[in-house]
Each structure stands twice: as structure tokens, then as C-alpha cells.
Amino acid sequence: MAASMIGAGRGARGRYRPLSEINVTPLVDVMLVLLIVFMVTAPLLTVGVPVDLPKTKAAQLTDEVEPLVVSVNAEGVIFLQDTEVPRENLVPRLNAVTGQRPDVRIFVRGDKTIQYGTVMEVMGLISSAGFKKVALLAEIPDSKGTR
Numbered sequence: 006m007a008a009s010m011i012g013a014g015r016g017a018r019g020r021y022r023p024l025s026e027i028n029v030t031p032l033v034d035v036m037l038v039l040l041i042v043f044m045v046t047a048p049l050l051t052v053g054v055p056v057d058l059p060k061t062k063a064a065q066l067t068d069e070v071e072p073l074v075v076s077v078n079a080e081g082v083i084f085l086q087d088t089e090v091p092r093e094n095l096v097p098r099l100n101a102v103t104g105q106r107p108d109v110r111i112f113v114r115g116d117k118t119i120q121y122g123t124v125m126e127v128m129g130l131i132s133s134a135g136f137k138k139v140a141l142l143a144e145i146p147d148s149k150g151t152r
Contacts, residue, residue: 061144073086073110075127077119077123085102113127113139115127
């Protein structure tokens, strides 16, 4: 037994032993790059049609599924998400996007400077197509009563 221990000790000195520590530097580098990518792309995921919404004191809706947004800007131009859509093509586009499911939630955003009737015409057009969950969006004022 003593002979085998002496031989093992002598052979182990010249051998390479694996390092059992984890190198954290590449992991930190990858995480920082991912953080920067997410910080840059997150603002681009919002609906980009500029609409000056009216203010309200109603509670915010919390929903896990992102709804469809129909926007009417100050000139009366209709947008589905970010894409401009002529009034006569709005219902066929909505049917194509939703797969003709009438239970899909659709939000209508209207600029506060346009006539109330214009927004109601768009809502009526969507409702008459069979969509049951059509709602208006408004902006919640901050505590000072301004934007």
C-alpha cells in the first residue's frame, strides 16, 4: 500500500489539474449586452401614432393580452396599430387580423381635437361588424392636473 501512495504522489506533481472556478466575466459581458439591447428595443414596442388623448379619472385596465388599437389622429386619418387604413378597409382588416373572432378586445383612440362624432362613427363601424369588446382610451392626468 505504501508503494502505491508514493508512486501516485510522484506522478501527480507533473500532471495538469483542472481549475474548478467559474469564469464570470463572459457571463457579465453577455448580460450587459442583453440589457442594452432590451433598453433600446423596449420604447419601440409602443403604438407610434401621435394622438393627444383626453384625460379621465377612470382606473387603468390590466390585461395580459395586447389588444388591437384603432387610432384616429387630429386630421381624422384612421390607423390600425401603426398602419394607416382607409375607412372602407377597416372592417376587412380587423376581420383578417382577428381571424373573425368577435370577442377580441379593440381599443379606439381619438385625438381630443377632432369631433366626437368622428370617433363614434369609427366605433359604430367596428361594432356593426360584430365585434363585442370595443372601448375608448383616455389619458389619466397626473396629480397636478397636467400631462
